[in-house]
Amino acid sequence: xxxxxxxxxxxxxxxxxxxxxxxxxxxxxxxxxxxxxxxxxxxxxxxxxxxxxxxxxxxxxxxxxxxxxxxxxxxxxxxxxxxxxxxxxxxxxxxxxxxxxxxxxxxxxxxxxxxxxxxxxxxxxxxxxxxxxxxxxxxxxxxxxxxxxxxxxxxxxxxxxxxxxxxxxxxxxxxxxxxxxxxxxxxxxxxxxxxxxxxxxxxxxxxxxxxxxxxxxxxxxxxxxxxxxxxxxxxxxxxxxxxxxxxxxxxxxxxxxxxxxxxxxxxxxxxxxxxxxxxxxxxxxxxxxxxxxxxxxxxxxxxxxxxxxxxxxxxxxxxxxxxxxxxxxxxxxxxxxxxxxxxxxxxxxxxxxxxxxxxxxxxxxx
Amino acid sequence: xxxxxxxxxxxxxxxxxxxxxxxxxxxxxxxxxxxxxxxxxxxxxxxxxxxxxxxxxxxxxxxxxxxxxxxxxxxxxxxxxxxxxxxxxxxxxxxxxxxxxxxxxxxxxxxxxxxxxxxxxxxxxxxxxxxxxxxxxxxxxxxxxxxxxxxxxxxxxxxxxxxxxxxxxxxxxxxxxxxxxxxxxxxxxxxxxxxxxxxxxxxxxxxxxxxxxxxxxxxxxxxxxxxxxxxxxxxxxxxxxxxxxxxxxxxxxxxxxxxxxxxxxxxxxxxxxxxxxxxxx
Numbered sequence: 001x002x003x004x005x006x007x008x009x010x011x012x013x014x015x016x017x018x019x020x021x022x023x024x025x026x027x028x029x030x031x032x033x034x035x036x037x038x039x040x041x042x043x044x045x046x047x048x049x050x051x052x053x054x055x056x057x058x059x060x061x062x063x064x065x066x067x068x069x070x071x072x073x074x075x076x077x078x079x080x081x082x083x084x085x086x087x088x089x090x091x092x093x094x095x096x097x098x099x100x101x102x103x104x105x106x107x108x109x110x111x112x113x114x115x116x117x118x119x120x121x122x123x124x125x126x127x128x129x130x131x132x133x134x135x136x137x138x139x140x141x142x143x144x145x146x147x148x149x150x151x152x153x154x155x156x157x158x159x160x161x162x163x164x165x166x167x168x169x170x171x172x173x174x175x176x177x178x179x180x181x182x183x184x185x186x187x188x189x190x191x192x193x194x195x196x197x198x199x200x201x202x203x204x205x206x207x208x209x210x211x212x213x214x215x216x217x218x219x220x221x222x223x224x225x226x227x228x229x230x231x232x233x234x235x236x237x238x239x240x241x242x243x244x245x246x247x248x249x250x251x252x253x254x255x256x257x258x259x260x261x262x263x264x265x266x267x268x269x270x271x272x273x274x275x276x277x278x279x280x281x282x283x284x285x286x287x288x289x290x291x292x293x294x295x296x297x298x299x300x301x302x303x304x305x306x307x308x309x310x311x312x313x314x315x316x317x318x319x320x321x322x323x324x325x326x327x328x329x330x331x332x333x334x335x336x337x338x339x340x341x342x343x344x345x346x347x348x349x350x351x352x353x354x355x356x357x358x359x360x361x362x363x364x365x366x
Numbered sequence: 367x368x369x370x371x372x373x374x375x376x377x378x379x380x381x382x383x384x385x386x387x388x389x390x391x392x393x394x395x396x397x398x399x400x401x402x403x404x405x406x407x408x409x410x411x412x413x414x415x416x417x418x419x420x421x422x423x424x425x426x427x428x429x430x431x432x433x434x435x436x437x438x439x440x441x442x443x444x445x446x447x448x449x450x451x452x453x454x455x456x457x458x459x460x461x462x463x464x465x466x467x468x469x470x471x472x473x474x475x476x477x478x479x480x481x482x483x484x485x486x487x488x489x490x491x492x493x494x495x496x497x498x499x500x501x502x503x504x505x506x507x508x509x510x511x512x513x514x515x516x517x518x519x520x521x522x523x524x525x526x527x528x529x530x531x532x533x534x535x536x537x538x539x540x541x542x543x544x545x546x547x548x549x550x551x552x553x554x555x556x557x558x559x560x561x562x563x564x565x566x567x568x569x570x571x572x573x574x575x576x577x578x579x580x581x582x583x584x585x586x587x588x589x590x591x592x593x594x595x596x597x598x599x600x601x602x603x604x605x606x607x608x609x610x611x612x613x614x615x616x617x618x619x620x621x622x623x624x625x626x627x628x629x630x631x632x633x634x635x636x637x638x639x640x641x642x643x644x645x646x647x
Binding site for chain 1: 610
């Protein structure tokens with residue numbers, strides 16, 4: 001078996017700072033040209049390109065001894081990178097190590113924000129593009145499909161993706177921990193700034209649909225309310241109408257509190273025991289801290305949300321070694337399995353032929 | 367061969383199933399996973415079935431509802447709580463509730479089995495041959511089972527509130543249902559407990575009014591107090607006066623008081639040994 005001809009070449013956020021990654025970003029046109037060049041040279045028999053803001057990686061199967069050098073040379077010329085510059089930050093693995101790397105990438109273990117989900121979709125897209133271009137063959141098909149299965153297994157059976165790591169998403173997590181389903185939850189967003197908007201969008205993305213806006217600037221309120229599909233409330237009614245809302249997000253630039261603890265207490269008396277979540281995302285704070293002492297009130301400020309996000313990040317980081325172990329076991333199993341399968345020798349296989357049609361997909365990732 | 371099993375043997379098997387459900391949940395939590403709702407539910411359901419056989423066997427042997435001593439009361443309370451869980455658990459969709467219920471079932475079943483003195487004697491003619499009094503007792507005990515499940519959901523609510531106050535949302539706290547879900551289910555369980563106990567008291571009162579000397583005053587007072595306390599707690603909760611942590615602790619206390627009152631109720635009867643066949647381990 002020639003699985004040891006499977007390789008990965010590229011650069012990632014680990015070694016390439018953002019300025020270098022910007023330079024290495026491969027435009028669609030350049031990527032097509034590189035494929036055409038490699039097809040003409042017959043250097044690789046299979047190829048998939050993973051191109052994200054944190055990494056550019058070429059997964060391929062070598063069809064000749066100088067395959068990796070040819071891919072590197074073609075890539076370097078197209079992005080205008082000097083050989084020594086690329087050599088300093090280059091990622092280069094082959095065989096089992098390349099398989100392990102792909103598994104870790106797909107599972108989010110290798111991501112800048114450990115455990116993030118987006119990379120899984122990006123790896124799938126890279127594979128789908130290779131399939132549609134006809135540059136995925138038996139090795140890439142099998143390795144990528146197994147990578148998807150391994151990534152799903154790790155995300156399901158470990159805490160690598162547990163907890164939210166951004167302030168806006170932590171705020172939504174808190175809302176779900178208190179109210180469960182967010183669809184019937186009434187949300188009041190006080191302030192029309194950026195962080196308030198982000199939080200509102202995060203709440204909407206997880207089912208909250210009863211959103212009301214109020215801020216000191218009527219014009220800005222109306223504009224943002226239209227963008228978010230939300231209702232509006234006059235700023236001066238924010239305390240008297242507090243009883244109608246389950247989640248209140250304070251995100252104004254007001255110099256002092258805009259929500260007094262007494263107003264919160266008054267609203268609570270008319271809420272029949274329903275909890276109230278107050279998210280104070282403003283600095284100086286919008287909500288009087290004494291409100292936190294009221295029964296059934298959950299008050300969180302920016303520091304609280306940041307601390308929860310940091311704790312989640314730490315928890316994810318603590319899972320990395322465990323995940324690597326699980327992924328390595330699966331990669332090793334695949335490696336042994338590939339070794340047992342009789343595959344055509346590279347010199348007997350046709351070189352990369354872009355546009356030869358989709359490769360067969362024997363076993364789809366589950 | 368199964369037909370030859372005694373009530374206690376059926377109940378040992380039931381306790382083992384509950385314990386297995388609890389162990390399966392604990393194992394999943396230890397591996398930082400989510401307890402499998404289906405596995406725990408199936409183990410609890412099998413245990414429940416075995417306990418039904420055990421209680422039926424004991425009921426056949428004593429010629430009535432098996433509520434004659436501390437052992438039987440514990441078994442019946444566990445059975446009641448599990449009955450509720452098997453109904454509620456499906457709609458509640460909480461694997462953690464199943465895990466805790468399995469633990470409660472295992473404790474009540476196995477501890478009462480492990481205490482031979484609890485089953486050494488049983489009350490003679492506990493219900494005076496009156497099926498209505500037997501119904502009254504069964505209803506009261508069933509309501510105590512509801513209190514047991516209420517205590518569990520209240521404990522989960524306390525854990526959830528603690529996690530929110532302490533800003534720890536990760537780990538096994540992430541498996542807990544939301545505050546609102548736990549609150550809703552607790553209110554419904556408390557309502558069910560108050561309703562069942564009220565029905566039991568009405569049935570008992572109809573009998574007691576005909577012969578006021580038939581029921582010891584402490585028993586009457588304790589049972590009425592438990593019901594009154596639960597009814598007041600429910601009223602305060604519905605009016606929004608008893609919420610969050612205070613409500614949860616009140617529910618836990620109600621279960622403790624209900625269980626404590628069982629001892630006093632049980633002590634007010636004349637004891638005789640249980641059927642000889644049932645004393646086999």
